[in-house]
Every structure is written in structure tokens, then in C-alpha cells.
Amino acid sequence: MNWITNPILRGFNPDPSIVRVGDDYYIATSTFEWFPGVQIHHSRDLMNWELIAHPLNRPSQLDMKGNPASGGVWAPCLSHDRGVFYLVYTDVKTSKTLAKDTHNFLVTAADIRGDWSEPVYLNSCGFDPSLFHDDDGRHWLLSMVTDHRKGRNPFGGIILQEYSVHGQCLTGPEYRIFQGTELGCTEGPHLYKRGAFYYLITAEGGTGLGHAVTLARSREITGPYEVDPANPILTSRNDPTLALQKAGHADLVQTQNGQWYMVHLCSRPIPSRGRYPLGRETAIQKVEWTEDHWLRLESGGNRPLVKVPAPGFPVCPAPAVPARDDFDGPRLSLHFQTLRIPLVEDSLSLTERPGFLRLKGRESLSSKHHQALVARRQQSFTYTAATCVEFEPENYKQMAGLVCLYDHENFYYLRISYDDQLESKCLGIWSCDNNVFSYPLDRDVLIKDWQRCYLRVRVDYDRLQFYYAQNDREWRAIGPALDAGRLSDDYCREGKFTGAFVGLCCQDLTGRRKHADFDFFEYVEEGRE
Missing domain, CATH: 2.60.120.200 (Jelly Rolls)
Known part of the structure; x- marks a missing residue:
């Protein structure tokens, strides 16, 4: 058996969003104030990954002049529907303030290596936008919503609104579909449909040592969403012995032979120092569905592993990066x-x-x-x-x-x-x-x-x-x-x-x-x- 060694994307590659198109897998990650925006890696075996594109490569798509450190591109979401790649992303202009300026955009491409379109403005309600393509042909935008009011939770929950491909705009009512769990800091939403349920994955607990992945489900896309009784389904909180810390902010992919994997954010500290100069990296875990239709790590429990079973595809080494x-x-x-x-x-x-x-x-x-x-x-x-x-x-x-x-x-x-x-x-x-x-x-x-x-x-x-x-x-x-x-x-x-x-x-x-x-x-x- 081949094994995947985590992290699969080493160094600063956080907030992974994964999509499969045929036999090809692509992961998009955040780049914050670094230009061009968004890193896209490619793999055919989930073990070996090659950096292939930066889709936001011109100022008309992303102008971050004056943006604060750790502003810019937060948590992109990469998806594919009917021959088109979709990438939604936030350009964060202010974040360390009471009221945040977070502008969400969408670009598209027929070829993931580009060129990508000029951006479509979506909204500025919050950050971590995600696009879900339903099997009835409708498209839905999710994001967390910020709230600057006194006494309110600044992470105000997850909102959902339909997106019109033809009109290139949001349309219809906005739904507040999830308020989050007691872990708080509810962000990073991704939506999936499997069987009779819509499944909502969120990142909670903050992006530091308390980070976690939580799951909820509903028979209707607009809710109400039932919280998984085993939450969090992935976390390294309260266990400093784990090699992969800060585990959270996840996305799911199903392989062409029916297996399921979860990519997620993680970070590795300098031993005995508690410092993380490599930043937040990307790891992967194998997951499976239970008889009562919840998602669990195949290994059991909710702790991230360094070694994970590979899906069994032919090994496809990535080209070596010249030193x-x-x-x-x-x-x-x-x-x-x-x-x-x-x-x-x-x-x-x-x-x-x-x-x-x-x-x-x-x-x-x-x-x-x-x-x-x-x-x-x-x-x-x-x-x-x-x-x-x-x-x-x-x-x-x-x-x-x-x-x-x-x-x-x-x-x-x-x-x-x-x-x-x-x-x-x-x-x-x-x-x-x-x-x-x-x-x-x-x-x-x-x-x-x-x-x-x-x-x-x-x-x-x-x-x-x-x-x-x-x-x-x-x-x-x-x-x-x-x-x-x-x-x-x-x-x-x-x-x-x-x-x-x-x-x-x-x-x-x-x-x-x-x-x-x-x-x-x-x-x-x-x-x-």
C-alpha cells in the first residue's frame, strides 16, 4: 500500500479548496497580500502535487496596493461545473478593526491554467465565500457574515444566496442557515449534497491552536441544519503531542473510484518553541460515511494523521523544482x-x-x-x-x-x-x-x-x-x-x-x-x- 505523507503542500499554503475533474485533482490555497493571488496545485494520485497556476495575475482582478499585512486573498473556493472552473475569493482591505472591509469576487476559466476572466463582484458581507453547484442546475454562494454591533458575535453565522450564472449576480433572498456551535469563530463554509442530505462543513474555534472542523446537515438547502453529535470531526486542539497542529478549515473530494478524502489546514511547530515559521500548510485525511450518514475519519477519532492511506492510483511524481x-x-x-x-x-x-x-x-x-x-x-x-x-x-x-x-x-x-x-x-x-x-x-x-x-x-x-x-x-x-x-x-x-x-x-x-x-x-x- 502507498501512503500519503502530510503535509501535502508544505509551507504557507492555507485554507485548501479541492476539486476533482476526471482523473485530475486541484487544490486552491490562500495567498493573502502576496501577488499573484491564489496558488493552484495539481495531482493525479493525491500524493504528489505540482504548483501550476496563479489565477489572479493582473491588477484588474486583484489590486492589493495598501492592503494590510495578512489582508488580501482569504480562503478561495475552487469548483467546476459543466466545463467551467469557478473561483471565488475575498480581498480583505481591513481586518483588525471593528467593522471589516471584505469584498467577494468570482472569476471563471475553461482551462485552469488560464486565462481567468475579469472578476464579478458578489458582496461584502463577510469572508470565506464558497460556491455550490446543485444537481438541479442552480448555484449558491455561501460565506460567513461579520457583525460589528455591540454585544453581537462578530462571526455572525453562515449565509446562503442564489447566484445567477447568466445574470452574473446574486439573486433572491439571503438565508442565514447556520449560527455555528459553541466552538465559535464560524467560518470557511463548504456545502455538499449526498443522498437525501445537504452537508455543511465549517471551520470553527479560530485558526490557531483551537481550530476545528465541524459538520451539520439538512434535507433542505436553506435549512434547518442539524449539528453532528460527534463534532468536531477533525481537530488537534488540546493535544500538543500531535505533529499536525491547528487542524481545521476543510474541504471534501470524492475519488473516481468512490473513496472520500478531506483536505485541511494544519501547521507544524519548531520543536520546543511553539513557533510556526512555515505558516499554515495543507494536509489530507481519508474519511468515510457511517451507516447513519455522518462523516468520520477512516482511522477513527478526530485527530489528524501524518501518514494516510493513498487511494491506490498509479503514482504520478510531480516534476522536481530546480534548486x-x-x-x-x-x-x-x-x-x-x-x-x-x-x-x-x-x-x-x-x-x-x-x-x-x-x-x-x-x-x-x-x-x-x-x-x-x-x-x-x-x-x-x-x-x-x-x-x-x-x-x-x-x-x-x-x-x-x-x-x-x-x-x-x-x-x-x-x-x-x-x-x-x-x-x-x-x-x-x-x-x-x-x-x-x-x-x-x-x-x-x-x-x-x-x-x-x-x-x-x-x-x-x-x-x-x-x-x-x-x-x-x-x-x-x-x-x-x-x-x-x-x-x-x-x-x-x-x-x-x-x-x-x-x-x-x-x-x-x-x-x-x-x-x-x-x-x-x-x-x-x-x-x-
Whole structure:
């Protein structure tokens, strides 16, 4: 028997939504303030997954300029009906406030790899929209609804309204179909029909250590919904020994041979630290229906497993992701993302100097508007990332280098800049800890006559060490070992929902767009977890 090893999507890949079309499986996950929006992975065996698309890839679909950290795209829902893929998503403009601004949209495509349509605006009632296609040809939109009124539950339950495909709008009455259970924080709804029942899955308990999956059912789509007496049907709450923590926010899929699986959010902590720099990941569990028509884990109980029986299909390995990118192609790898907006020729070029990624200095790492930054997810507790940069700053306001980043308030930055007193190019470290800046080096390292500078970082669970070299062999450590565990939603203030990234960036705070040329980017996992 083959076994699936969880998580199936490592690193920051939360809020999974799964759909099967024929023999192909697709999972969509949240991207928050990272652009392009939504990650879509593909598999044919539920074991091996390949990143194939970012459907929200132009500002007309998703303009997140100014969005808060951990705003942007929340909990997309991917579905398929009559030859068309549907993707609904929220663009969260404000969240850490009493009244939230959460705008819901729909895009469609005949081919999941795109192009996806221009968005249809749906509503702004809440977040986590989900589209259900009934067997009578009708379409229904669900979401949680927010409530800012004094004394009210801010998670006001699950609402349902019909969607008109031809009219491209919501139509008819809005139904409040579920108030949630005593776990609270009712969100992430998905609806299914099996036999005589409509089944409603929700995420409850908050997206942290109390997270859970709950189930309810009704003979009518508009309710009333009967709560599963065995809720929660999946959770890791109150069990710190489990490898997969924060289990919740689930979606179901039936295989072509009649088996059922549940994908869900999870997270893995640094041992003994309680920090989660890999963010919220995606796992899968095998489930089955009972004689009294409720859903249960095939393994029994409600705890997530690391090893899960595979469905028995032929194994289809995903293509290996190259460790090194020499920037020889016309476009960035799918594994790179930018912050909030796409980087066009005024900020990024792969053609002005072929074989190099040219970043043109923009705003600071603290900006929520225009950053010249390209990064990829940290997907292992232990990795090494490296680059080589050619950069000739003329001012201390011009910087470029290698960054390990959670968000605009939490990062470590190994940057080349200019010391105007010594009239020399220099290398130093910036640290930002919940928006408090520090400088781990007493003084910058002078690299006055270096045309090229190699930069490297090694992360080993909670230990982060930077290195530099004039060539790619004689590496020297720079600065002290830093705390990689700070790049975690459990450390960052106000509650955050993403994960650690590593990448390349360039700033020019004079506004002159001084550029830096990066020869390559390399990301190598050590695989000791």
C-alpha cells in the first residue's frame, strides 16, 4: 500500500479548496497580500502535487496596493461545473478593526491554467465565500457574515444566496442557515449534497491552536441544519503531542473510484518553541460515511494523521523544482511572488540584462504600496538560500540584498548599501521585530572594490545565520545567529496568517530607481525534518 505523507503542500499554503475533474485533482490555497493571488496545485494520485497556476495575475482582478499585512486573498473556493472552473475569493482591505472591509469576487476559466476572466463582484458581507453547484442546475454562494454591533458575535453565522450564472449576480433572498456551535469563530463554509442530505462543513474555534472542523446537515438547502453529535470531526486542539497542529478549515473530494478524502489546514511547530515559521500548510485525511450518514475519519477519532492511506492510483511524481534559478527565461518562476502588486518594467526586468534579474529600487521594506521584492516560501525547517548581486549604490538610501521576511514589520535583511563617511560600498544587517528596528552588526563590512557580492542565509529551525563572499567558495559568517522563530504568525503582533519567505529586494529611498542585478537565486532544503 502507498501512503500519503502530510503535509501535502508544505509551507504557507492555507485554507485548501479541492476539486476533482476526471482523473485530475486541484487544490486552491490562500495567498493573502502576496501577488499573484491564489496558488493552484495539481495531482493525479493525491500524493504528489505540482504548483501550476496563479489565477489572479493582473491588477484588474486583484489590486492589493495598501492592503494590510495578512489582508488580501482569504480562503478561495475552487469548483467546476459543466466545463467551467469557478473561483471565488475575498480581498480583505481591513481586518483588525471593528467593522471589516471584505469584498467577494468570482472569476471563471475553461482551462485552469488560464486565462481567468475579469472578476464579478458578489458582496461584502463577510469572508470565506464558497460556491455550490446543485444537481438541479442552480448555484449558491455561501460565506460567513461579520457583525460589528455591540454585544453581537462578530462571526455572525453562515449565509446562503442564489447566484445567477447568466445574470452574473446574486439573486433572491439571503438565508442565514447556520449560527455555528459553541466552538465559535464560524467560518470557511463548504456545502455538499449526498443522498437525501445537504452537508455543511465549517471551520470553527479560530485558526490557531483551537481550530476545528465541524459538520451539520439538512434535507433542505436553506435549512434547518442539524449539528453532528460527534463534532468536531477533525481537530488537534488540546493535544500538543500531535505533529499536525491547528487542524481545521476543510474541504471534501470524492475519488473516481468512490473513496472520500478531506483536505485541511494544519501547521507544524519548531520543536520546543511553539513557533510556526512555515505558516499554515495543507494536509489530507481519508474519511468515510457511517451507516447513519455522518462523516468520520477512516482511522477513527478526530485527530489528524501524518501518514494516510493513498487511494491506490498509479503514482504520478510531480516534476522536481530546480534548486537554482539563473534567470535565463522571459518570466519569473511560479514559485516566486511579489507583495500586493505585480512588478512591471519600472521595477523588474529579465530582459534589460539577459541572464540577470534586475530589480529597480522602490520603497522600503516597511511599505505597503510599491516594493521591488521577489521571494519564495520557506517550505522546510532547514534550508540554505543564496544569490550573487551586482550593485553600485551612491547613497545610503540605496540598498539591495537577501531578505528573510514574514511581513513589512518582521524581517531580517542582509543588504548592500553605501557609507558616505568612508566613501565605500558596505554590507550590513537590518532586523525588524514587530516594527522595532535594530542593527545586529556593530559596524558594516566594507566591500569597496567588489563588483560582485555573494550572499547566503542558512536557516536551521530557529537559528538563522547570514554569510557573504567575494566568490562562491570562501564564505564568511556575518553577524550573530538570529532567531528564525520570530518570522512566525504566533510571534508577530495582532495575529497574522501567512508564513516566512526568503528572497531578493532593492530599495532606493531617493526615488531615482537605482537598480541591482541578481545573477541567480538558489534555495536548497536539507530535509532533516
